[in-house]
Amino acid sequence: MKTLDKQSVLIELQYLPSIEFFxxxxxxxxxxxxxxxxxxxxxxxxxxxxxxxxxxxMLVVPVIDGNKKILIKDIRIDYSQRWDVNHWRTMSAAYGKSPFYEFYSDYFKDIYHKKHSFLWDLNFEILTMCLKLLRVNKTIRQTQSYEKEVNSTVFDARNLINPKNETIHSQFYQPSPYQQNFGNEFVPNLSIIDLLFCRGNQASEILKKSKPI
Structure with missing residues (x-):
């Protein structure tokens, strides 16, 4: 990955982003x-x-009119499906007995209780919270307009991290195995909450080891 001459990364907001994202x-x-x-x-x-x-x-946040051409900031969350209750119940069942669940769960629970109307607002708060918990200090700003091409100091990572791409071919992520809750075979590139709940304050070090040389 040729990033040595790049100061900034341009990327989309994601929901409870993957380890590859971070x-x-x-x-x-x-x-x-x-x-x-x-x-x-x-x-x-x-x-x-x-x-x-x-x-x-897979946890999916249902949205309204997702098939239409709508600006990302204008996409509304569909609460008729009680997805937030289902997501929290599923996460609690998966990680409730994890070593660091009790230390981090309330941070996320508070976000869900806010019932954000827009997907953008939910994802942005999750991102800033995760960066804080990982002790990653970065300058964050938003684009002012959509530009197909970016300047030479920016690495364009838009749409490069997606469910259709195999982790083994990732230019951003080299799996560094850690102890997970279930099974003997390590499952790479789950949501960052898997790493946080399972490894806690060691998460940032594992992230560093997951960065390709």
Whole structure:
């Protein structure tokens, strides 16, 4: 990954982002969030993966009019499906007995209790909270307009991290195994909450080890 001459990374907001997402951010001093794109369905913008007792589980935030051409900041969350209750119940079942669940769970619970109307607001608060818990200090700003091409000091990572890409081919992430809750085989690139709940204050060090050389 040719990032040595890049100071900033341009990337989209994601829901409970993957370890690959945070591994990518490590190489840059500034994070530029793409705030003027149109919503893209079936992406990490409204979904994440966690490890349950039987298998990897996908959590999806339902949105209203996701099939239409709508600016990402204008996408509303559909609460008719009680997704927030289901997500929290699923996360609690998966991580309730994790070593660091009691230390971090309230931070996330407080975010869900706010019942954000817009997906953007939910994802942005989750991102800033995760960076704080990981003790990652980065400058964050949002785009002022959508630009297909970016200047030479910015690495364009938009849409490079998505569920369709295999982790083994990632330019941002080299899995560094850690003890997970279930099974003997390590499952890479889950949501950052898997790393936080399982490894706590060691999460930032594991992230550093997950960065490709």
């Amino acid at each position: 591994s990518c951010l490590q190489s840059f001093s500034e994070i530029i969030i793409e705030s003027n794109e149109n919503y893209v369905k079936q992406s990490y913008r409204n979904r994440c993966y966690i490890l349950g007792s039987n298998k990897t589980e």
